[in-house]
Amino acid sequence: GAVVSQHPSRVICKSGTSVKIECRSLDFQATTMFWYRQFPKQSLMLMATSNEGSKATYEQGVEKDKFLINHASLTLSTLTVTSAHPEDSSFYICSARRGPITGELFFGEGSRLTVL
Amino acid sequence: GIQVEQSPPDLILQEGANSTLRCNFSDSVNNLQWFHQNPWGQLINLFYIPSGTKQNGRLSATTVATERYSLLYISSSQTTDSGVYFCAAERLTGGGNKLTFGTGTQLKVEL
Numbered sequence: 608g609a610v611v612s613q614h615p616s617r618v619i620c621k622s623g624t625s626v627k628i629e630c631r632s633l634d635f636q637a638t639t640m641f642w643y644r645q646f647p648k649q650s651l652m653l654m655a656t657s658n659e660g661s662k663a664t665y666e667q668g669v670e671k672d673k674f675l676i677n678h679a680s681l682t683l684s685t686l687t688v689t690s691a692h693p694e695d696s697s698f699y700i701c702s703a704r705r706g707p708i709t710g711e712l713f714f715g716e717g718s719r720l721t722v723l
Numbered sequence: 724g725i726q727v728e729q730s731p732p733d734l735i736l737q738e739g740a741n742s743t744l745r746c747n748f749s750d751s752v753n754n755l756q757w758f759h760q761n762p763w764g765q766l767i768n769l770f771y772i773p774s775g776t777k778q779n780g781r782l783s784a785t786t787v788a789t790e791r792y793s794l795l796y797i798s799s800s801q802t803t804d805s806g807v808y809f810c811a812a813e814r815l816t817g818g819g820n821k822l823t824f825g826t827g828t829q830l831k832v833e834l
Binding site for chain 2: 702709710
Protein backbone atom coordinates (compact mmCIF):
# COMPACT_ATOMS: atom_id res chain seq x y z
CA GLY A 608 0.00 0.00 0.00
CA ALA A 609 0.86 3.66 -0.21
CA VAL A 610 2.94 5.32 2.50
CA VAL A 611 2.05 8.46 4.38
CA SER A 612 4.51 9.71 6.97
CA GLN A 613 3.65 12.06 9.81
CA HIS A 614 6.12 13.87 12.05
CA PRO A 615 6.55 14.29 14.95
CA SER A 616 4.83 11.27 16.47
CA ARG A 617 4.81 12.82 19.92
CA VAL A 618 5.22 16.38 21.06
CA ILE A 619 4.97 18.03 24.44
CA CYS A 620 4.86 21.80 24.60
CA LYS A 621 4.11 24.61 26.99
CA SER A 622 0.87 26.51 26.87
CA GLY A 623 1.06 29.46 24.51
CA THR A 624 3.58 27.99 22.11
CA SER A 625 2.94 26.87 18.54
CA VAL A 626 3.50 23.38 17.20
CA LYS A 627 3.88 22.28 13.58
CA ILE A 628 3.00 18.78 12.37
CA GLU A 629 4.09 17.57 8.95
CA CYS A 630 2.34 15.05 6.72
CA ARG A 631 4.09 13.64 3.68
CA SER A 632 2.96 11.22 1.01
CA LEU A 633 6.15 9.32 0.28
CA ASP A 634 5.35 7.35 -2.87
CA PHE A 635 2.49 9.18 -4.53
CA GLN A 636 1.30 12.70 -5.20
CA ALA A 637 -1.74 13.89 -3.30
CA THR A 638 -3.73 16.87 -4.46
CA THR A 639 -5.94 16.48 -1.41
CA MET A 640 -4.96 15.77 2.19
CA PHE A 641 -7.13 15.67 5.27
CA TRP A 642 -6.52 16.39 8.94
CA TYR A 643 -8.40 14.51 11.63
CA ARG A 644 -8.50 14.75 15.40
CA GLN A 645 -9.19 11.85 17.72
CA PHE A 646 -9.98 11.99 21.44
CA PRO A 647 -9.41 8.93 23.64
CA LYS A 648 -11.78 6.07 22.88
CA GLN A 649 -13.60 8.10 20.25
CA SER A 650 -13.79 8.09 16.50
CA LEU A 651 -11.92 10.34 14.10
CA MET A 652 -13.36 13.77 13.47
CA LEU A 653 -12.45 15.64 10.30
CA MET A 654 -10.93 19.06 11.00
CA ALA A 655 -10.12 20.30 7.51
CA THR A 656 -9.49 19.41 3.91
CA SER A 657 -6.21 20.61 2.47
CA ASN A 658 -5.91 21.18 -1.28
CA GLU A 659 -2.54 21.76 -2.91
CA GLY A 660 -2.07 25.38 -3.88
CA SER A 661 -5.30 26.67 -2.34
CA LYS A 662 -6.77 27.49 1.04
CA ALA A 663 -7.89 24.73 3.31
CA THR A 664 -11.57 24.05 3.88
CA TYR A 665 -12.39 23.82 7.59
CA GLU A 666 -15.22 21.88 9.16
CA GLN A 667 -17.81 23.69 11.19
CA GLY A 668 -16.56 24.53 14.65
CA VAL A 669 -12.85 24.29 13.79
CA GLU A 670 -11.01 27.56 14.32
CA LYS A 671 -8.98 28.34 11.22
CA ASP A 672 -6.80 30.82 13.09
CA LYS A 673 -5.99 28.21 15.71
CA PHE A 674 -5.26 25.37 13.29
CA LEU A 675 -3.27 26.69 10.34
CA ILE A 676 -3.03 24.34 7.39
CA ASN A 677 -0.65 24.70 4.48
CA HIS A 678 -0.46 22.37 1.48
CA ALA A 679 2.61 23.72 -0.26
CA SER A 680 3.31 20.80 -2.56
CA LEU A 681 1.74 17.60 -3.86
CA THR A 682 3.51 15.60 -1.17
CA LEU A 683 3.45 17.83 1.91
CA SER A 684 0.78 19.32 4.14
CA THR A 685 1.41 20.93 7.50
CA LEU A 686 -0.82 21.62 10.49
CA THR A 687 0.26 24.33 12.91
CA VAL A 688 -1.48 24.53 16.25
CA THR A 689 -1.03 28.16 17.25
CA SER A 690 -0.92 29.39 20.84
CA ALA A 691 -1.63 25.90 22.08
CA HIS A 692 -3.63 25.33 25.26
CA PRO A 693 -4.22 22.16 27.28
CA GLU A 694 -7.60 21.63 25.59
CA ASP A 695 -5.75 21.27 22.27
CA SER A 696 -4.07 18.12 23.58
CA SER A 697 -5.17 15.32 21.32
CA PHE A 698 -4.16 12.78 18.69
CA TYR A 699 -3.92 14.38 15.25
CA ILE A 700 -3.92 12.18 12.13
CA CYS A 701 -3.40 13.21 8.54
CA SER A 702 -4.43 11.36 5.42
CA ALA A 703 -3.71 11.65 1.74
CA ARG A 704 -5.87 10.64 -1.18
CA ARG A 705 -4.28 8.55 -3.89
CA GLY A 706 -5.75 8.73 -7.35
CA PRO A 707 -9.14 10.08 -8.38
CA ILE A 708 -11.58 12.27 -6.51
CA THR A 709 -12.99 9.34 -4.52
CA GLY A 710 -9.80 7.33 -4.47
CA GLU A 711 -8.48 5.46 -1.47
CA LEU A 712 -7.20 7.39 1.53
CA PHE A 713 -4.03 6.44 3.36
CA PHE A 714 -3.22 7.63 6.85
CA GLY A 715 -0.12 8.79 8.66
CA GLU A 716 1.02 7.36 11.97
CA GLY A 717 -0.57 10.17 13.94
CA SER A 718 0.87 12.82 16.25
CA ARG A 719 0.09 12.91 19.94
CA LEU A 720 0.15 16.47 21.23
CA THR A 721 0.31 17.22 24.93
CA VAL A 722 0.09 20.84 26.02
CA LEU A 723 1.19 21.52 29.58
CA GLY B 724 -23.62 14.79 5.51
CA ILE B 725 -23.54 11.05 5.45
CA GLN B 726 -24.06 9.15 8.72
CA VAL B 727 -22.08 6.00 9.47
CA GLU B 728 -23.00 3.53 12.20
CA GLN B 729 -21.10 0.45 13.29
CA SER B 730 -22.08 -2.57 15.31
CA PRO B 731 -21.36 -4.07 17.69
CA PRO B 732 -19.50 -1.40 19.64
CA ASP B 733 -17.54 -4.01 21.58
CA LEU B 734 -16.71 -7.63 20.87
CA ILE B 735 -14.75 -10.24 22.81
CA LEU B 736 -13.72 -13.43 21.03
CA GLN B 737 -11.81 -16.56 21.86
CA GLU B 738 -8.84 -17.14 19.62
CA GLY B 739 -9.91 -19.12 16.58
CA ALA B 740 -13.46 -17.81 16.50
CA ASN B 741 -15.05 -16.04 13.55
CA SER B 742 -16.83 -12.70 13.65
CA THR B 743 -18.81 -10.27 11.53
CA LEU B 744 -18.67 -6.51 11.95
CA ARG B 745 -21.35 -4.36 10.38
CA CYS B 746 -21.32 -0.84 8.96
CA ASN B 747 -24.52 0.97 7.95
CA PHE B 748 -24.47 4.24 6.05
CA SER B 749 -27.26 6.71 5.40
CA ASP B 750 -26.78 7.49 1.71
CA SER B 751 -25.26 6.09 -1.46
CA VAL B 752 -21.47 6.14 -1.36
CA ASN B 753 -18.59 6.50 -3.78
CA ASN B 754 -15.99 5.30 -1.30
CA LEU B 755 -16.17 2.83 1.59
CA GLN B 756 -13.07 1.81 3.50
CA TRP B 757 -12.34 -0.46 6.45
CA PHE B 758 -9.45 0.24 8.81
CA HIS B 759 -7.82 -1.41 11.79
CA GLN B 760 -6.41 0.99 14.35
CA ASN B 761 -3.54 -0.62 16.22
CA PRO B 762 -2.64 0.13 19.85
CA TRP B 763 -0.23 2.88 18.75
CA GLY B 764 -2.97 4.69 16.87
CA GLN B 765 -1.91 3.85 13.36
CA LEU B 766 -4.76 3.27 10.92
CA ILE B 767 -4.09 0.25 8.74
CA ASN B 768 -6.01 0.06 5.47
CA LEU B 769 -7.93 -3.20 5.25
CA PHE B 770 -10.26 -2.74 2.29
CA TYR B 771 -11.29 -0.11 -0.22
CA ILE B 772 -14.70 -1.48 -1.11
CA PRO B 773 -17.47 0.86 -2.32
CA SER B 774 -19.25 -2.23 -3.68
CA GLY B 775 -18.78 -5.96 -4.10
CA THR B 776 -16.70 -8.48 -2.19
CA LYS B 777 -12.98 -8.69 -1.50
CA GLN B 778 -10.81 -11.08 0.43
CA ASN B 779 -7.36 -10.74 1.95
CA GLY B 780 -6.19 -13.74 3.91
CA ARG B 781 -8.42 -14.29 6.95
CA LEU B 782 -10.30 -11.08 6.30
CA SER B 783 -13.00 -10.43 3.78
CA ALA B 784 -15.50 -7.65 3.20
CA THR B 785 -18.75 -7.20 1.36
CA THR B 786 -20.52 -3.96 0.54
CA VAL B 787 -24.12 -4.01 -0.63
CA ALA B 788 -24.38 -0.47 -1.88
CA THR B 789 -28.08 -0.67 -2.77
CA GLU B 790 -28.94 -1.62 0.82
CA ARG B 791 -26.39 0.76 2.36
CA TYR B 792 -24.31 -1.58 4.44
CA SER B 793 -20.94 -3.23 4.53
CA LEU B 794 -19.70 -6.26 6.45
CA LEU B 795 -16.22 -7.18 7.59
CA TYR B 796 -15.58 -10.86 8.26
CA ILE B 797 -12.73 -12.03 10.43
CA SER B 798 -12.09 -15.76 10.39
CA SER B 799 -9.91 -17.79 12.77
CA SER B 800 -9.26 -14.72 14.88
CA GLN B 801 -5.87 -14.19 16.51
CA THR B 802 -4.82 -12.04 19.45
CA THR B 803 -3.07 -9.72 17.00
CA ASP B 804 -6.48 -8.92 15.50
CA SER B 805 -7.35 -7.00 18.67
CA GLY B 806 -7.92 -3.28 18.30
CA VAL B 807 -10.51 -0.93 16.93
CA TYR B 808 -12.07 -1.48 13.52
CA PHE B 809 -13.46 1.54 11.72
CA CYS B 810 -15.46 1.82 8.58
CA ALA B 811 -15.57 5.15 6.78
CA ALA B 812 -17.79 6.28 3.94
CA GLU B 813 -17.70 9.09 1.43
CA ARG B 814 -20.24 10.49 -0.98
CA LEU B 815 -19.30 12.61 -3.96
CA THR B 816 -20.94 16.02 -3.61
CA GLY B 817 -20.48 19.46 -5.09
CA GLY B 818 -19.48 20.81 -1.70
CA GLY B 819 -16.37 18.70 -1.41
CA ASN B 820 -15.74 15.10 -0.55
CA LYS B 821 -14.77 13.83 2.86
CA LEU B 822 -14.48 10.47 4.51
CA THR B 823 -16.82 10.15 7.49
CA PHE B 824 -15.91 7.60 10.14
CA GLY B 825 -18.19 5.33 12.09
CA THR B 826 -17.90 4.99 15.85
CA GLY B 827 -15.80 1.85 15.59
CA THR B 828 -15.90 -1.70 16.95
CA GLN B 829 -13.48 -2.47 19.78
CA LEU B 830 -12.36 -6.07 19.32
CA LYS B 831 -10.52 -8.08 21.92
CA VAL B 832 -9.31 -11.59 21.08
CA GLU B 833 -8.41 -13.72 24.07
CA LEU B 834 -6.43 -16.93 24.33
